[in-house]
Each structure stands twice: as C-alpha cells, then as structure tokens.
Amino acid sequence: MVNFNGTLVTQDSNILVQNRGFLYGDAVFETVKIVNSKVLYLEDHYFRLMASMRVVRMEIPMNFTMEYFEEQLLTLTDKLSISDSARARITVFRNDGGYYLPIDNTVSFLVHASAIEVASYVFGEKEYEVDLFKDFYITKQLLSSIKTTNRILNVTASIFANENALDNCLLLNDSKNVVEAIQGNFFMLVGNKLITPPVSEGCLNGVMRKQILKLAKTISEIEVVEEVISPFELQKADELFITNVIKGVQPITKYRKKTFGVNFSQQIIEKLNELVLVA
Structure with missing residues (x-):
C-alpha cells in the first residue's frame, strides 16, 4: 500500500505509465524517520523538499503546507500500523506529458513506508x-x-x-x-x-x-x-x-x-x- 496524491492505493495500481520521474528522473524526494507518530526533523525535511522543488522549477501546490506534508506521511504509516518506528519516503514528480520539455510544471506525489525494528539510533560495533x-x-x-x-x-x-x-x-x-x-x-x-x-x-x-x-x-x-x-x-x-x-x-x-x-x-x-x- 502507498499514499498516492493523498489516496491510499495498492502498490500494483498502474501509476507509472508515462511517469516523468521514471522516464527522465524528473522528481525529487525526501526520506524521513518517524518515531512515536512524529516525523523527526520535520521542518528541515519540509523546507529542503520545497527548496528542491523550486530548484527544478516545479509548481508547488497551494495546499502543500508543512502540516499537509506531515499528514501525508503519517496517514500511510498509521494505516500500516508502523508509526511507532518507520522509514517513509515521499517522491514528488512532475506530471505526465512532454519529452525533455514538460507540458506543465504541476506535480503529483507518492509516499511509501516500511517499519524500522528499533526506533533509537544504534551504534554499529561491526567492522565497517x-x-x-x-x-x-x-x-x-x-x-x-x-x-x-x-x-x-x-x-x-x-x-x-x-x-x-x-x-x-x-x-x-x-x-x-x-x-x-x-x-x-x-x-x-x-x-x-x-x-x-x-x-x-x-x-x-x-x-x-x-x-x-x-x-x-x-x-x-x-x-x-x-x-x-x-x-x-x-x-x-x-x-x-x-x-x-x-x-x-x-x-x-x-x-x-x-x-x-x-x-x-x-x-x-x-x-x-x-x-x-x-x-
């Protein structure tokens, strides 16, 4: 299950046809850690994502506030019952159409998440x-x-x-x-x-x-x-x-x-x- 534009859908849904993120790498993303239903370093992640979208000239939706960003991440992890300790990634991609030159600069997003066994940061004692x-x-x-x-x-x-x-x-x-x-x-x-x-x-x-x-x-x-x-x-x-x-x-x-x-x-x-x- 993933969060696609605010709607929970099954992963086998056909959402990659003509996807510009897949075809051209025309996408930006953030990977976050969630502990006890809270996105760690939420503000830093949100503003870096906004800055990234501006750098590549994507149109930022008016409703894409920090609260909306947080809600989309937690909606999925809550549904999967992993909000106590999870890794979630939100990928924002320019909408379908065009070749190197897009038809427009509007965007869609996809969120997927997985559980993390230990919420705290663990010291790696093995040789690295x-x-x-x-x-x-x-x-x-x-x-x-x-x-x-x-x-x-x-x-x-x-x-x-x-x-x-x-x-x-x-x-x-x-x-x-x-x-x-x-x-x-x-x-x-x-x-x-x-x-x-x-x-x-x-x-x-x-x-x-x-x-x-x-x-x-x-x-x-x-x-x-x-x-x-x-x-x-x-x-x-x-x-x-x-x-x-x-x-x-x-x-x-x-x-x-x-x-x-x-x-x-x-x-x-x-x-x-x-x-x-x-x-």
Missing part, C-alpha cells in the same frame, strides 16, 4: 570498511545538493562496493576531493577538529548533517569546520563517520590499511538518541 569510488564524479553544482531520483552514480558505486567486499564507498567531486558516502554525508575527526565538506563541494545538504554540526558545536573541546577534504588527508584522521537520517551515525573503522577509533561517533549517537527520546 570503505574505499574511494573513482569511476564517476559528483559535480560541484546546486543540483548535487538536493535529492533527485537521478541516483545512478550512487547505484553504480553500491555495486562496486559489493563487488569489492566493501561496506561503503566515499564519493569524489570533479576536483577529486572527498564529498560524501554513497548514502550519507561524511565527517572526519582530526584531533579536536571535526571536518565535513561544505555544500559548495557538491555534497548533499543533509538533514542529519545539519543536526551533527549543531550537536558537535555543543561539545566544548571540539572545533567544527566545513572544509575541503583531500583523499590524502584521510590517513591522518582519528575517526571517520557517515551520517543520514535513518541510520544516524555509521562509524568507519577501516580505510585501506588504517583502522579508526569510534569514541566520538558513539558520543554523537548518544546525544542523538536523547533527542529522539524527547521526540
């Missing part, structure tokens, strides 16, 4: 190994900072990681600097300095990225900066980790021949869980 993905590069442009359905680079990188027995890959931009991971933003701790690439480098303007930057600034001994990260600097790091809204924080324990600590990652996860419990 990454390497660089260098077959294709992220471009330093505004489109790279939003979530569109054109994710073929991430798909190809995921296959590469799987073929090479890696847990993830770090993606590079066209200047050959580290930008992000396949499914999350990237952070590096060197001494007491926490570094993440600026959005201008081509990384996703992540909702969890924003939360981590905010939380890290509350730790008195930590200096938080947004700086370009060269692959050569990774070996100097004390910790590396990946962030996204569903997982929270995923520590990287191994990059090539070096292993990394996880103490700061664990501290951040604890702080995130305090916020989730309050939510």
Whole structure:
C-alpha cells in the first residue's frame, strides 16, 4: 500500500505509465524517520523538499503546507500500523506529458513506508570498511545538493562496493576531493577538529548533517569546520563517520590499511538518541 496524491492505493495500481520521474528522473524526494507518530526533523525535511522543488522549477501546490506534508506521511504509516518506528519516503514528480520539455510544471506525489525494528539510533560495533569510488564524479553544482531520483552514480558505486567486499564507498567531486558516502554525508575527526565538506563541494545538504554540526558545536573541546577534504588527508584522521537520517551515525573503522577509533561517533549517537527520546 502507498499514499498516492493523498489516496491510499495498492502498490500494483498502474501509476507509472508515462511517469516523468521514471522516464527522465524528473522528481525529487525526501526520506524521513518517524518515531512515536512524529516525523523527526520535520521542518528541515519540509523546507529542503520545497527548496528542491523550486530548484527544478516545479509548481508547488497551494495546499502543500508543512502540516499537509506531515499528514501525508503519517496517514500511510498509521494505516500500516508502523508509526511507532518507520522509514517513509515521499517522491514528488512532475506530471505526465512532454519529452525533455514538460507540458506543465504541476506535480503529483507518492509516499511509501516500511517499519524500522528499533526506533533509537544504534551504534554499529561491526567492522565497517570503505574505499574511494573513482569511476564517476559528483559535480560541484546546486543540483548535487538536493535529492533527485537521478541516483545512478550512487547505484553504480553500491555495486562496486559489493563487488569489492566493501561496506561503503566515499564519493569524489570533479576536483577529486572527498564529498560524501554513497548514502550519507561524511565527517572526519582530526584531533579536536571535526571536518565535513561544505555544500559548495557538491555534497548533499543533509538533514542529519545539519543536526551533527549543531550537536558537535555543543561539545566544548571540539572545533567544527566545513572544509575541503583531500583523499590524502584521510590517513591522518582519528575517526571517520557517515551520517543520514535513518541510520544516524555509521562509524568507519577501516580505510585501506588504517583502522579508526569510534569514541566520538558513539558520543554523537548518544546525544542523538536523547533527542529522539524527547521526540
């Protein structure tokens, strides 16, 4: 079952014929985490979706308020009885018609959701190994900072990681600097300095990225900066980790021949869980 334009329909309904999101990647999306019938970081997700729609010149419906956005997500998870702990995705796509040039800029949306076993963020204790993905590069442009359905680079990188027995890959931009991971933003701790690439480098303007930057600034001994990260600097790091809204924080324990600590990652996860419990 999915939520299609505010109506609950079965997944086998034929709603993809001539769909521009499928044909041209003419769609943007948000993936959210829902805990105890509350969308975590609701405002950040809503405004990023609105900004994404504006970037690609979609017409935003007058009724698409933040309250409506929240209602559409929770209507489905309530119906599926998973609102206590769920992952939900809303995809907004331009309506059918036209080829590269659409007939109009009106939109439809689709929501689907699945249960998450544990509502809190869990610290990953297993070894987590990454390497660089260098077959294709992220471009330093505004489109790279939003979530569109054109994710073929991430798909190809995921296959590469799987073929090479890696847990993830770090993606590079066209200047050959580290930008992000396949499914999350990237952070590096060197001494007491926490570094993440600026959005201008081509990384996703992540909702969890924003939360981590905010939380890290509350730790008195930590200096938080947004700086370009060269692959050569990774070996100097004390910790590396990946962030996204569903997982929270995923520590990287191994990059090539070096292993990394996880103490700061664990501290951040604890702080995130305090916020989730309050939510």
